[in-house]
Amino acid sequence: MTELYKYQVPGIGTKGIYTLLAPFTTENNEVYECIAVRTISAYLAAGEDPLSVVYVPVQLTEDDYLEDAALDMQIVTLRNDKGYSIYVPARYISKYPIQDGVDFASYVIQLFLPPFPVDQNTTAFESELRELTLQRLGVESQVDKVQTSDVRSIERQLADTIVADRLVTINGNVTAFAQVAQLQAVIEQQKARIKALEDYIESK
Numbered sequence: 001m002t003e004l005y006k007y008q009v010p011g012i013g014t015k016g017i018y019t020l021l022a023p024f025t026t027e028n029n030e031v032y033e034c035i036a037v038r039t040i041s042a043y044l045a046a047g048e049d050p051l052s053v054v055y056v057p058v059q060l061t062e063d064d065y066l067e068d069a070a071l072d073m074q075i076v077t078l079r080n081d082k083g084y085s086i087y088v089p090a091r092y093i094s095k096y097p098i099q100d101g102v103d104f105a106s107y108v109i110q111l112f113l114p115p116f117p118v119d120q121n122t123t124a125f126e127s128e129l130r131e132l133t134l135q136r137l138g139v140e141s142q143v144d145k146v147q148t149s150d151v152r153s154i155e156r157q158l159a160d161t162i163v164a165d166r167l168v169t170i171n172g173n174v175t176a177f178a179q180v181a182q183l184q185a186v187i188e189q190q191k192a193r194i195k196a197l198e199d200y201i202e203s204k
Contacts (some may be wrong), residue, residue, distance in 0.1 A: 007090035009074050010034040016097020018078060023058040024092045028079075031103070035085070036077035050075060054087040068083050116166075117159070118151060 010018075015033040018026055026032060043050040054075055055065045068089050076093060079085045111129075125145040133141040156160070 007074070008093040008096060010076060010093070010096055011035060011092045012037065014097055016033065018093065018097055018101075019095035021094050023060065024086065024088050026086070027080075030080055030162045032078040032080050032097070034076055034139060035079050038077075039072045041072050042074065043075065054089065076101075089124050112148070115152070115154075117163070 011135050012034055016031060017029060020026060031069055032144060040050050043053070051062060051065045055061070068091070074090045076088045077085055078088060080105075122145060126145065129143050130141055
């Protein structure tokens with residue numbers, strides 16, 4: 001029988017990714033914190049039943065419990081950020097948390113737009129948003145256009161004025177994407193000229 005000291009027993013406050021052996025499981029890459037470590041004898045001394053609390057809920061047998069009780073196995077309490085706790089005998093902990101891990105989370109960045117014509121095509125704009133996200137953050141993103149108001153009609157003259165003003169703003173601003181496109185065009189032109197000169201020199 002394996003000696004108790006060979007099992008993985010984290011210290012109180014150890015927080016990170018735990019790797020557990022079946023039948024104990026955690027959500028993939030979910031962070032848990034060790035909030036308590038108690039021996040089976042401590043459970044019994046407090047009048048608690050570790051068999052029903054720790055072993056039966058995960059379909060471990062009474063023989064499994066008795067084997068651990070003979071060693072006075074330590075029971076580790078792990079709690080996630082949602083407040084959910086699991087009770088794991090130390091022999092079912094395969095690996096300690098990644099102490100130098102980096103916390104990750106998913107985000108939604110909202111961009112609120114003023115009203116514009118319902119038939120205005122925003123496909124190019126959405127594509128540029130995805131490209132910008134890839135360039136700046138190095139990740140693929142999903143862009144969804146969601147209507148946030150009721151459809152309301154505007155007089156034709158006022159609508160034309162709004163659209164015209166926006167076109168002036170668009171044409172008067174050189175975005176980073178536009179600058180890159182302009183510079184790329186210049187580079188391609190220079191490449192073509194250099195290639196033409198090289199071909200001319202080689203032909204002489």
